[in-house]
Amino acid sequence: xxxxxxxxxxxxxxxxxxxxxxxxxxxxxxxxxxxxxxxxxxxxxxxxxxxxxxxxxxxxxxxxxxxxxxxxxxxxxxxxxxxxxxxxxxxxxxxxxxxxxxxxxxxxxxxxxxxxxxxxxxxxxxxxxxxxxxxxxxxxxxxxxxxxxxxxxxxxxxxxxxxxxxxxxxxxxxxxxxxxxxxxxxxxxxxxxxxxxxxxxxxxxxxxxxxxxxxxxxxxxxxxxxxxxxxxxxx
Amino acid sequence: xxxxxxxxxxxxxxxxxxxxxxxxxxxxxxxxxxxxxxxxxxxxxxxxxxxxxxxxxxxxxxxxxxxxxxxxxxxxxxxxxxxxxxxxxxxxxxxxxxxxxxxxxxxxxxxxxxxxxxxxxxxxxxxxxxxxxxxxxxxxxxxxxxxxxxxxxxxxxxxxxxxxxxxxxxxxxxxxxxxxxxxxxxxxxxxxxxxxxxxxxxxxxxxxxxxxxxxxxxxxxxxxxxxxxxx
Numbered sequence: 180x181x182x183x184x185x186x187x188x189x190x191x192x193x194x195x196x197x198x199x200x201x202x203x204x205x206x207x208x209x210x211x212x213x214x215x216x217x218x219x220x221x222x223x224x225x226x227x228x229x230x231x232x233x234x235x236x237x238x239x240x241x242x243x244x245x246x247x248x249x250x251x252x253x254x255x256x257x258x259x260x261x262x263x264x265x266x267x268x269x270x271x272x273x274x275x276x277x278x279x280x281x282x283x284x285x286x287x288x289x290x291x292x293x294x295x296x297x298x299x300x301x302x303x304x305x306x307x308x309x310x311x312x313x314x315x316x317x318x319x320x321x322x323x324x325x326x327x328x329x330x331x332x333x334x335x336x337x338x339x340x341x342x343x344x345x346x347x348x349x350x351x352x353x354x355x356x357x358x359x360x361x362x363x364x365x366x367x368x369x370x371x372x373x374x375x376x377x378x379x380x381x382x383x384x385x386x387x388x389x390x391x392x393x394x395x396x397x398x399x400x401x402x403x404x405x406x407x408x409x410x411x412x413x414x
Numbered sequence: 415x416x417x418x419x420x421x422x423x424x425x426x427x428x429x430x431x432x433x434x435x436x437x438x439x440x441x442x443x444x445x446x447x448x449x450x451x452x453x454x455x456x457x458x459x460x461x462x463x464x465x466x467x468x469x470x471x472x473x474x475x476x477x478x479x480x481x482x483x484x485x486x487x488x489x490x491x492x493x494x495x496x497x498x499x500x501x502x503x504x505x506x507x508x509x510x511x512x513x514x515x516x517x518x519x520x521x522x523x524x525x526x527x528x529x530x531x532x533x534x535x536x537x538x539x540x541x542x543x544x545x546x547x548x549x550x551x552x553x554x555x556x557x558x559x560x561x562x563x564x565x566x567x568x569x570x571x572x573x574x575x576x577x578x579x580x581x582x583x584x585x586x587x588x589x590x591x592x593x594x595x596x597x598x599x600x601x602x603x604x605x606x607x608x609x610x611x612x613x614x615x616x617x618x619x620x621x622x623x624x625x626x627x628x629x630x631x632x633x634x635x636x637x638x639x640x641x642x643x644x645x
Contacts, residue, residue: 185422185433189634195439196633202450215493218500229585236584237591249473297596299583302491303466304475305596378584407492409499414584 223411230413232346236377239295245306247360252367253300253381255402259366260337260387267371273332273392276323283371286355289313289321293361294352296377298384299414301403310375311358316349324393332394333374336387341401343376343383347413352377355388380412422638434640436554436631438521444512445632451505452610454497455573457487459607461494469601499581506574513567524554527564531557551642566613569606576603 204210252258268280293311319326331343347353356375357364364370369386376384382403404410418435437445460481467477488494516522534557540546542558549556555563575589579599583590593599621629631637 180420180422182422182424185420185636189630189636192439192442192634192636196443196446199443199446199450202447205454215496215500218503219496221503222499226582229582231585234585234587237587245471249471251472297583299596300466300472301495303462303600304468304472306472403492407496409495414582 219407219409223409226409226411226413227344227346230344230346230378232350236296236352236414239297239307241295241309243307244295244309244360250298250306250308250359250368251300251304254337254386255339257337260335262336262366262370262387264371267389269372269388270390271322271392272390273394274325274328275319275393278322281322283357285321286313286318286372287357289317291358292352292354293358294354294375294377296352296375298377298381300381301408301412309360310354310356311361312354312356312372312375314351315353315355315374316351318355319348319393328393329395330393330397332392332397332399333385333388334390335385336389339385339387339402340399341374341383341385342397342399342404342410343374343379344411347376347378350376350378378414380409380414382408383412431638432640433636433638434554435635436637436640437635438515438519439635440511440515440519441521442632442635444508444515447504447508448512451501451508452614454487454501455505456607456611457485458494458497458501459604461486461488462491462498463604465491469597469604502574502577509570509574525560525563525567527557527560531560535561553642554640562613562616566610569610569613573603573606573610576606579603 205214268282269286270280272278290313291311292314293309295307295309297305297307299305315331319331326345326349329345331345331348332340333342334340343353352375354375356369356373357371359365359368364373369388372388373386374384374388383401399405400410401408420433420435422431422433423429424431461483464481464483464486466472466475467479467481468475469478470476486494488497516525534549537546537549538556538558541548576593576599578586579590579593580596580603583596583599590596590599593602627638
C-alpha cells in the first residue's frame with residue numbers, strides 16, 4: 180500500500196472517534212447543569228422502577244443495634260426546634276377524605292410496629308436503630324387518603340420539608356415513628372413524630388413533623404433535593 | 415480473529431514497512447470513552463468519600479485520610495453525586511458494549527489471559543525486572559499484558575457490582591449481603607477503585623515507555639512496525 184493511502188486510512192480511523200468530543204458538553208457551564216440534572220433524573224427514574232413494594236429491607240437482631248448514644252443526630256439547623264408537645268398536632272391536608280389535625284394519641288392508637296432497621300446517610304455512614312411507630316399506610320387509610328395520588332409532602336417544625344412517592348409511603352416498613360429504642364422519641368431525634376423509611380436514604384426521613392399533605396403536584400421536593408440531591412433516593 | 419496486515423511503501427523513498435490493524439474501532443471507541451467515564455467516576459467518587467472519609471463508626475468518627483478537594487470532582491457532595499449517578503450509566507454502557515463486542519467478534523482472544531499464557535509469564539517477568547532477554551512475540555499482547563487487561567476488566571465489573579450494592583442495598587440486599595452488608599460493600603467499592611488506579615498507573619508508565627507509534631495505534635487502530643510477527 181502506498182504510504183499516502185495508508186496515512187489517509189489512519190486519518191479516517193482517527194476521525195471516527197470524533198463523536199467522543201460530544202462529552203465536552205459536560206465542560207460547558209451552561210450545558211453542564213441541565214446534563215447532570217438529566218443524568219440524576221434518569222437515575223431516579225431507574226430507582227423508581229427498581230423499587231418493589233413488597234420487598235422488605237433487612238432487619239437486625241437486638242445485639243446488632245448501634246448503641247443509642249452513638250446514633251447520630253443530623254439536622255440542617257437546630258437539634259431542638261422547641262416543639263410544644265401539649266399543643267402539637269399533625270395537620271393533614273390534600274387528597275384525603277378526613278383532613279384536619281391529628282394528635283399523637285390518635286396516631287398511637289394504630290397498630291404499633293417495632294423494627295430494627297438500618298439507617299443509611301447520604302454521606303456514607305450507616306447505623307442500625309430500633310424504631311417504633313404506626314405504619315404510614317395505616318395512617319393514610321385512617322385519614323382516607325387517595326392512595327392513587329403520586330406524592331406525600333411533609334413539613335417540619337424546623338422549616339425542613341420533604342416528599343415521598345406513594346409506593347414508598349405504602350411500604351409496610353414505612354413508619355410514622357414516635358419511639359426509638361423502646362423510649363418516646365427524644366427532641367434531637369425528631370419528637371414527637373418523625374418518618375422512618377428503611378427503603379430510603381437518611382435525608383428523606385424527616386423529623387419534627389407538623390404537616391402532611393397528599394398530592395399529585397409538588398411545589399417543592401425537599402430541603403436537600405431542591406439544592407441538587409436525588410429526589411427519589413431509594414435504597 | 416485474523417489480524418489484518420499491510421505492507422506500506424513510502425511514496426518517496428520506496429521504503430517498505432509492515433503495519434497491523436491491532437485495535438478494532440469499537441475497542442478504541444470504548445477505550446477512550448472509558449477514559450473519560452473512569453476519570454469522572456473516580457474524581458466524583460473521591461468527593462463523595464470526602465463527605466465521610468472513614469469506614470468505621472460515625473460516633474466517634476476516625477478519618478481514614480483527608481483527601482484534598484483539589485483532586486476531587488463535583489465541588490460538594492450533592493454535585494459529586496450528580497456526576498457519579500450520571501456517568502455511571504456511561505461507564506456501565508461502555509463496559510457492556512465492549513464486553514459484548516469482544517465476546518461476539520472473538521476479539522476477546524487478544525486480551526483474555528488463559529492457561530496457555532501461563533508458561534510465558536516468567537520469561538516476561540525476567541525480561542521486565544531482571545534484564546532477561548525479550549521473549550519472541552507472536553501476538554499483540556504478551557502474557558503479562560493479557561493478565562493485566564483481564565484483571566482490570568474483572569475489576570471494572572466488580573466496581574459496578576459493588577457500586578450497585580452501595581446504591582441499592584435494600585433492593586439488591588442479597589448482593590450487599592454477599593459483600594458483608596452495605597458497610598463492607600462501600601469498603602470493597604473503595605478498594606476496587608484503588609486497584610483500578612494501580613492498573614492505570616502501570617498502564618500509563620508502559621505507554622510512555624513504548625513511545626508514540628504504540629500510542630497512536632489506540633487512536634487509529636493501525637500499528638506500524640509491530641514488535642511481533644503475525645502468523
